[in-house]
Amino acid sequence: MFFLYFTFTEQVKSILSDAIEKAEFEAGEISLEPSQHADLSSRIAFLIGSRTKQNPKEVADRIVAEISIPADSLVGKVEATGPYINFSASDAYIQKTYWSIRTERENFGGNFASGKILLEHTSANPNGPLHVGHIRNSILGDTLSRILKRAGYDVEVQYYVNDMGRQIAIVSWAFDHFEFDKTKKGDHAIAEIYIKANRALEEDPSKVAEIDRFMQLVESGDEDTIKRFDEAVNYALEGIKKTLLEMNVHHDSFVTESSFIRSGAVKDIVERIKATGRTELDDGAIVVDLSDYGFEKSLVIQRSDGTSLYTTRDLAYHEWKARHADRVIDIFGADHKLISGQLRATLNAIGVKEPEVVIFEFVSLPEGSMSTRQGKFISADELLEQVEARALEEVTIRRPEMDDSFKKEVARMVGIGAVRYDIVKVSPEKSTVFDWKEALDFEKQGAPFIQYSHARACSILKKAEEEGLWDPEAQANPALLVDDSEIAFIKKMALFDQVLEKCASELKPHHLAIYGRELADAFNQFYRFSPVLAAEDDNIRAARLGLVDCARVVIANVLDTLGIDAPQSM
C-alpha cells in the first residue's frame, strides 16, 4: 500500500511549512484544499497576510521563492497565482499511481483505517415488504458499510428485528381474522392482512385490548404467543431478505428485540437507569428525566402494565453493541431524530458509549407520506421489477444480436445499479418525492454511465487480447502517457483514497457516487482523445493498454464499493 494521495498531501505540507519558515513567517495550521486550479492549493497567504497586515499576493510570492522540492518528490510544480499557492503532482506521482493500481488491483483504494464497527441499517418492521422509503436506509447503510470495509474497518452489519412490537401483535392477531395468501411472497401477504387488521381495529377499537393481551403474553414468555409472533415475523422477514439480496444489500446478522427480553438485558438496563435517580413513576409508567440534556419531555421506558417499549429494548441493544465494537453506527430515518437523541442521552447518563447516528430525510409519494399500515407505499420489489423491465427494453434496442440470458443479466445489473445510484447520489439530508418517470429514466449520467465505461475498458482489452496485442505481464512505460486526458484520468484515479476517507469520516456515501461519475467522465475523455489499439507505436499502445487495465480495475473497485455490478459487456 502506498497511499499516494495522502503521502502527496504530507509532502506538500512539509515543503510548504519549510518555505514559510525560510520566508520568516509563522506557519501555524496549514490548510490545503483540492482545487480546480491545481492538485492541491493553499490559502495560507491570506491568513499570514491578514495577521501581519501584508499584501497576501506578496506573501505568496515570498513563500514560493523559498520553495525547494526534494528529488523523487510526488510534488512537481509549485507556483503562486495571486495569493494562492498551487501545487501540482510530479511525473513520479503519475507513474507510481499507475503501478500501484496495476499491482494492487482489487485492493487498490482504502485500507488506511482499523477498528471494529457495528453498523445497523434498514431494521424495517416485519409487517410488510420494504418500500421505496426503507431502501434509502438500506442503500445508504449498505454503501456505507462497503466504504468503511474498504477503508479498512472490521465492519459487522446488523438488522435489528422488531419481533414483539405492537405492529407484530397486530399481524399475529390478523392471522386469526383474515385469510393469509400463501401463494404470495411472504412480506406482501403479511402486509395484506396487516392493512385489513388495522382497518378492523379502527372500526372497532374495543378489539385493541386483544392486541394488548398478546403483547403482555409475549413479554411474559408465553410459548404459544411467542411461536405465533415468530411465525408472522418469519414470513415477512424471508421476503425482506430476498429483496435485500436482490439489491446487493448484505447483513451479517439479524438480531431480535425479544432476545434482549429473554436474556434479562432489558430488565438490567431499566435497573441501571433507575440507579441514576433520573426516573419517576407517572401513572404507573417509568419515565426518565433528560431535561439536562435539552429534552423538555421525559422518556417513557416502561408501560404502566409493566411491559417494555421499543425504546427500552433499543437501549439494551445499544448497550450490547457498545460492548462489542469500537464504533457503533446507526442509520435512521428523520422520524427517529428525537428518539435517537433521547437514546443517546440515556446511554450517556449510564456511561455507555453512544452510537453515531446517520439521519436521512424522507422519501414521500406525490400524494403524501408512505404508510404500510394504510397500504400507501410503493414496494421495492415493484420498483426493481419496473426498472429492470425498462433496462431490458433498453438493452434489447442496443444489443439485439445478443441472446436472452445476456440481455436479462445486463438488465438486472443496470436496473439495480440505477436504483442504488439514484438513491445514494443525493445527500441524505434532502427529502425527496418518489417519481416513477424519474425512477425509470436512467439516460442521464448515473450508474449505467459508469458501468458502460467499465464495459468499454473491458471491450478494448478483450479485443487487444484477441489480436495478440495485450500481455498483462509485458513491460509498459507510463512515462509515455503524456496527453492531458491521460494525466487527468490518472490523477482522478489517485483520488480514490481521498474520497473514501472523506466518505468514511463524514459517514456520507454520496461523495463516492459523484466521484464515480467524474471518474467515468475522465475515462471517457481518455477514450475520446487517445486511440489505444491504433496507437502510434507499440510502446505507446502498451502503455495505454496498461492504463485501460487501470481504468477497469479502479472503476470496478468504485462500483463494488457502491454495491453496483460491473458488467464486462453491456
Place this chain on the structure above:
RNA sequence: GGGCCCGUGGCUUAGCCAGGAUAUAGCACCGGGCUUCUAACCCGGGGGUCGUGGGUUCAACUCCCACCGGGUCCGCCA
C-alpha cells in the same frame, strides 16, 4: 406553539460543518459528431438576484440574527 432538516438556472443536484480564484454536474432546450477501440458516448451554446432582509469580514452560497416557504418530530407507537 417549540425542536430539527431543506430552500442553488424550467426540473434534479454538488459545494456550506473547516469563508477566498470565472458557483458543480445531470435532465430538458438549441447546434454539431457513428466506413475509426461499444454513440447507454463525445464536442459546442443559451439559461442562476445561491428563498428574503439585515449583520460580521479585506472577502459570504458558505458564519450569525430575523423572516418567508416546504418537510418532519413533540411520553406509555415504532
